[in-house]
Amino acid sequence: MRVAIASFEFEGNSLSLRVARKEDFARFGIFHGEDVTRVAAGKQFSITGALDTLTEAGVEVVPIFMSRCVSGGHVDDTFYDEVVDIIAEGISAALPLDGVYLSLHGAMICATEKDPEGGVIRAVRERLGDPAIPIAVSLDLHAHVTQRMADMAQIIVGYETYPHVDAYRTGACAAGLLVRAMKGEIDPVTRIRKYNAIVPVLGGATLGDEPMAQVAALSRGLEAEGRALSVSYFPVQPWLDMADVGVTGLAVTDGDPAAATEVAQQVLDAIWDRRRVFELPAMTPAEAVRAAVDYPGRTLIVDAPDAMGAGAQGDSPALLSALLEVAPETDAAIYIVDPETAARAFELGEGAEAEFHIGAKQDDRWFRPVSVVARIERLCDGRFTYSGGPASGATVTTGQTALLRKGGVRILVGSFPFYEHMDEHYAACGIDIAGCKIASFKNLMNYRKLLGPGVQYIPLHGPGGAPLRLQDVAWENRQRPFWPADDTDQPQPLPATA
Numbered sequence: 001m002r003v004a005i006a007s008f009e010f011e012g013n014s015l016s017l018r019v020a021r022k023e024d025f026a027r028f029g030i031f032h033g034e035d036v037t038r039v040a041a042g043k044q045f046s047i048t049g050a051l052d053t054l055t056e057a058g059v060e061v062v063p064i065f066m067s068r069c070v071s072g073g074h075v076d077d078t079f080y081d082e083v084v085d086i087i088a089e090g091i092s093a094a095l096p097l098d099g100v101y102l103s104l105h106g107a108m109i110c111a112t113e114k115d116p117e118g119g120v121i122r123a124v125r126e127r128l129g130d131p132a133i134p135i136a137v138s139l140d141l142h143a144h145v146t147q148r149m150a151d152m153a154q155i156i157v158g159y160e161t162y163p164h165v166d167a168y169r170t171g172a173c174a175a176g177l178l179v180r181a182m183k184g185e186i187d188p189v190t191r192i193r194k195y196n197a198i199v200p201v202l203g204g205a206t207l208g209d210e211p212m213a214q215v216a217a218l219s220r221g222l223e224a225e226g227r228a229l230s231v232s233y234f235p236v237q238p239w240l241d242m243a244d245v246g247v248t249g250l251a252v253t254d255g256d257p258a259a260a261t262e263v264a265q266q267v268l269d270a271i272w273d274r275r276r277v278f279e280l281p282a283m284t285p286a287e288a289v290r291a292a293v294d295y296p297g298r299t300l301i302v303d304a305p306d307a308m309g310a311g312a313q314g315d316s317p318a319l320l321s322a323l324l325e326v327a328p329e330t331d332a333a334i335y336i337v338d339p340e341t342a343a344r345a346f347e348l349g350e351g352a353e354a355e356f357h358i359g360a361k362q363d364d365r366w367f368r369p370v371s372v373v374a375r376i377e378r379l380c381d382g383r384f385t386y387s388g389g390p391a392s393g394a395t396v397t398t399g400q401t402a403l404l405r406k407g408g409v410r411i412l413v414g415s416f417p418f419y420e421h422m423d424e425h426y427a428a429c430g431i432d433i434a435g436c437k438i439a440s441f442k443n444l445m446n447y448r449k450l451l452g453p454g455v456q457y458i459p460l461h462g463p464g465g466a467p468l469r470l471q472d473v474a475w476e477n478r479q480r481p482f483w484p485a486d487d488t489d490q491p492q493p494l495p496a497t498a
Ligand SMILES: [Zn+2]
Pocket: 140, 141, 142, 164
């Protein structure tokens, strides 16, 4: 058995101004051919799980391509087209093949191609020729699964967990089904069901008995009962301004499309039934800082509207402004993207003190830069290695990164937005957040891994590239009615699945 594998992962956000170009993907790495297996080996990536599973099954693996990038607005057409060509050419060169495995995020946006992952799968399918050759795809739980994707891939498996800790398992699961399909043991078919509804990402944890954990439990139960080979639920990256984006249920069955549709519907209804309980309470920056000062322990302030992992720019100075005004002497740490300020700090050197105008330069739609006289405490290269999550083991950089200090507030000024996991980026520049009464994060879920006794978290609300209140966004392309803008008890199936 001979299988080609490739990975091309990006999460888009229609509200974000950020364009991901080749150089942005290059910061994570762009790998071809055998470099894919060399770099993926020993990691916790989805493609690593697939690679290990295929190798254990005695499959000859043909690695083609691997790259990913932090979430943002959209991928520029030039790089997208280049990657699709590379993958397509790689498939042609690898023929004859018995199967293909693709590791995709599922919520990519491009300027021209309206269904980027569907475009990748279609290119692969065209080069394979034979529609019976199985294609297996692993996706993020926030994927926007299109009808075209489900039509062209026999096997689609999404992450089960949020925080995402199961990328490896997801790749292994998709590849395991692929092996069984290639051996003729199963005849996998994938079906989706979708409603015109989006739910807040922040309340979508699969921890404990939280609402999405109940959906996860239902899905595992359906698998255990033998109702489907694999069941996935996609609460979806909600900041996608497209008509066919909505919460989705998905099932893969053994040659039974009607059963797959039924199971997908059951999972979809489980998300819909819980739609009112995904919204968490949040505060303004000033309220959050006051509450943190009053709290006896430590507080993680979650700057949700500026969450880099959701595609926002990471340069909102709203919380910095509140810290300097409300609690300037409190030990606090904040990360903010501002390449100009970082470069200036490198010119001035460690120990210098100067007036800086920080933030709101990449995205100036909501805030103005905050002026502050601060001392340059440390300069660093921003390099760190992820200790967990879907990029576990990968080394990335925030670029030229300067640690500034004003009173108790330490301002870590990086050159790039990045996917925050835990506190690796702070530690890389010498900040121990255990010593900070307030530490801020620009992600929607991974901060939960830093909670413990005496540590609380407070989400912020306000304007930004990833606003919490989805009903307040001026959507241009969503069809009405949709949840949560229109409070209806009647779910609206999207046309793609009607
Ligand atoms: Zn995700």
